[in-house]
Amino acid sequence: MTAIDSLADSQSAKRFRTLFLSDLHLGTRGLQAELLLDFLKHHDADTFYLVGDIVDGWRLKGGWYWPQAHNDVVQKLLRKARKGARVVYVPGNHDEFARDYTGMEFGGVEVAETDIHETADGKKMLVIHGDQFDIVVRHARWLAFLGDWAYEAALFANTWANRVRRVFGVGYWSFSAWAKLKVKNAVNFIGDFEQTLAAEAARRGVDGVVCGHIHHATIRQIDGMLYVNTGDFVESCTAIAEHADGRFEILYWHKTAKEQEAAAEAEAAAQPQPMTQARAAA
Numbered sequence: 001m002t003a004i005d006s007l008a009d010s011q012s013a014k015r016f017r018t019l020f021l022s023d024l025h026l027g028t029r030g031l032q033a034e035l036l037l038d039f040l041k042h043h044d045a046d047t048f049y050l051v052g053d054i055v056d057g058w059r060l061k062g063g064w065y066w067p068q069a070h071n072d073v074v075q076k077l078l079r080k081a082r083k084g085a086r087v088v089y090v091p092g093n094h095d096e097f098a099r100d101y102t103g104m105e106f107g108g109v110e111v112a113e114t115d116i117h118e119t120a121d122g123k124k125m126l127v128i129h130g131d132q133f134d135i136v137v138r139h140a141r142w143l144a145f146l147g148d149w150a151y152e153a154a155l156f157a158n159t160w161a162n163r164v165r166r167v168f169g170v171g172y173w174s175f176s177a178w179a180k181l182k183v184k185n186a187v188n189f190i191g192d193f194e195q196t197l198a199a200e201a202a203r204r205g206v207d208g209v210v211c212g213h214i215h216h217a218t219i220r221q222i223d224g225m226l227y228v229n230t231g232d233f234v235e236s237c238t239a240i241a242e243h244a245d246g247r248f249e250i251l252y253w254h255k256t257a258k259e260q261e262a263a264a265e266a267e268a269a270a271q272p273q274p275m276t277q278a279r280a281a282a
Contacts, residue, residue: 013044017120018242022051022129022212023232025094026070027060030234033069038256039239040076048077048085049117050109051212051230052092052129059094081108088115092129092213116206121246123207123226126200130213133196190216194229198222210240217250 025031059065081087087109091098101111115127193214201209208226217231217238228248231238239251255263 013042016043016045016241017244017246018047018049018117019043019045020049020051020127020210020228020230020240020242021054021233022092022230023053023215023234024050024073025053025056025059025232025234026073027056027065028234029065031070031073032233032237033067033073035237035253035256036073036233037069037076038258039233039237039251039253040073040080042257043239043241043251044080044085045241046085047117048080048087049115049127049210050077050087050089051127051210052090052131053094053212053232054089054091055095055098057095057097078107078109086110088112088127090115090127090129093131093134117210119242119246120244123246125226125228126204126206126209128197128200128209128211130193130197130211133193133200134213190214194218194220194222194227198225198227201225201227219248219250 024036077087089098089109089111090113091111098111099113102113104111117125117127119125197209197211201207202223202225208228210228210230212230212232214229215232215235216229217236217240218227218229219240220227226248228240230240231250233239233253237253239253241249241251243249
C-alpha cells in the first residue's frame with residue numbers, strides 16, 4: 001500500500017476511542033482475512049486491544065499455513081501502531097507462546113497478560129482472553145485439542161457454504177453459532193463462562209470485563225458487572241467498539257464495505273418510488 005492509499009484509508013475510516021478484536025486465528029483457513037482487512041481499512045481507533053488467539057499456534061504446529069492475506073493483517077495492525085495508536089496484545093490459549101513476552105513491546109505493540117482499560121465515562125474494565133477460566137483448556141488439554149480439530153472441520157464446511165451463499169446474494173449464516181444456541185450443553189457452557197468472568201471482574205474490584213475465547217459476541221449486565229465479549233473474525237466476524245462517550249457497541253462485518261454499499265443501493269432501488277407532485281395532482 002502506498003502512502004497515498006494509507007492516507008485515504010485513514011480519512012475514510014470511522015474512528016472510535018477503542019477497538020477490541022479477538023480470536024482472529026491467523027495461520028488457519030478459518031480466518032475471514034478479506035473481511036478483516038476490509039474492517040481494518042474502514043475502522044480506526046486511539047487504542048486497539050488484541051484480546052487473544054490472534055495467531056493460532058496450535059494449528060501452525062500441525063502444519064504451516066500463512067497466506068499473503070494473513071501477513072497483510074499483521075502489517076495493517078503494525079501500521080496502526082506506527083501511526084500513533086496504542087496497541088495492546090493480550091494472548092490467549094492458542095497463542096500462549098506470547099505470554100512468555102509479557103511486559104515487552106514489539107513494533108509498538110505492548111504484550112500484557114491482562115490489562116485494566118478505563119473507559120471515557122470512568123468505568124474500569126478487566127481485559128482478558130478468558131481461557132484461564134475454561135476448565136477443559138486448563139485440565140484436559142487433549143480434549144481441547146480434539147474439540148479444536150472438530151471445530152476446524154465445521155468451519156471448513158461453513159466457509160464453503162457461505163461462499164456459495166454470497167454468490168447468490170444470500171446473507172451470512174454461521175452453523176457453529178446456531179449450534180451453540182441450540183445445543184443445551186453449549187448454552188450452559190457459555191452461561192457458566194460468562195458468570196465466571198463477571199465474578200472475576202467483581203473479585204478484582206473493577207466495573208466489568210472484556211474477553212474473547214468462546215466466539216460469542218455480546219454486551220450485557222451480569223450481577224452488576226458489565227460483561228463484554230468480542231466474538232471473533234472466524235465465523236461471527238465481530239469486534240467491540242468503545243465510542244467517545246464510553247458506550248460499547250458490537251460491530252458486525254459479514255460483508256465488505258463495497259458489498260454493504262451495493263446491497264443498500266439494491267434495497268433502495270427495490271423500494272417503490274413516491275409519486276411526484278405533478279403525478280399526484282393528476
